[in-house]
């Protein structure tokens with residue numbers, strides 16, 4: 319993959335999938351700007367500390383980011399063991415706010431990649447709800463909609479990954495038509511990263527046992543990163559509106 323002359327912004331760049339992605343994208347020639355709430359322990363071309371669940375922090379971040387961005391990879395996320403409100407702010411509302419603010423800096427041919435999850439696979443069951451939320455513009459307005467349409471703690475991670483997939487598919491149509499910017503998702507199954515244990519407590523023994531029988535092993539973070547760099551590259555220039563499973567066949571095994 320060749321990412322020379324591309325400036326790529328990666329959220330969640332300090333750990334897990336985001337860190338592997340940052341390493342790989344730099345190796346492939348990109349200039350990588352990392353964003354995270356924590357400080358990096360890897361080499362980046364630029365870094366900004368920000369809380370992606372806080373609209374004021376996102377606004378301050380946007381003011382510092384470069385004028386030209388060729389790809390935005392929204393990797394930062396929190397597991398469903400975090401409070402519902404935080405999951406909604408980081409995994410959906412903040413991601414949406416950052417993306418919307420950066421689109422005007424993305425030239426034709428740019429790429430936006432969102433990290434969904436195999437756990438978002440049931441989005442068609444709640445399509446109308448997710449479309450309603452997608453239709454609500456703005457961070458504060460989204461919070462108001464969620465206050466009126468509360469999401470249960472036990473399934474909040476799944477809900478916001480589903481919502482992210484629906485919003486991404488919609489934006490793929492709009493942003494490609496209006497700005498020639500592609501929008502795609504990657505949907506990992508379990509990945510060996512620091513939050514894997516949170517998924518274990520979030521999903522419970524029964525679901526884990528079911529899934530464990532269906533996969534050879536969790537993914538390694540670099541196996542997910544490779545698919546993301548493909549989506550950032552010009553090799554994927556006609557891939558738009560896709561939600562690509564990177565799960566060793568887990569989702570397919572439920573068919």
Ligand SMILES: NC(=O)c1ccc[n+]([C@@H]2O[C@H](COP(=O)([O-])OP(=O)(O)OC[C@H]3O[C@@H](n4cnc5c(N)ncnc54)[C@H](O)[C@@H]3O)[C@@H](O)[C@H]2O)c1
Pocket residue numbers: 329330331332333334335336353354355356368369370371393394395396397408433434435436505506507508509510511512513514517
């Ligand atoms: N690990 C898995 O099994 C798995 C499976 C499917 C999807 N995912 C998704 O992959 C993405 C990356 O997760 P990971 O497994 O690499 O986890 P991770 O915990 O290793 O990395 C997440 C990164 O996001 C950052 N982050 C979290 N909240 C933030 C905030 N408010 N502001 C700024 N940065 C913040 C963290 O500091 C961390 O560096 C997430 O969106 C996650 O939902 C993970």
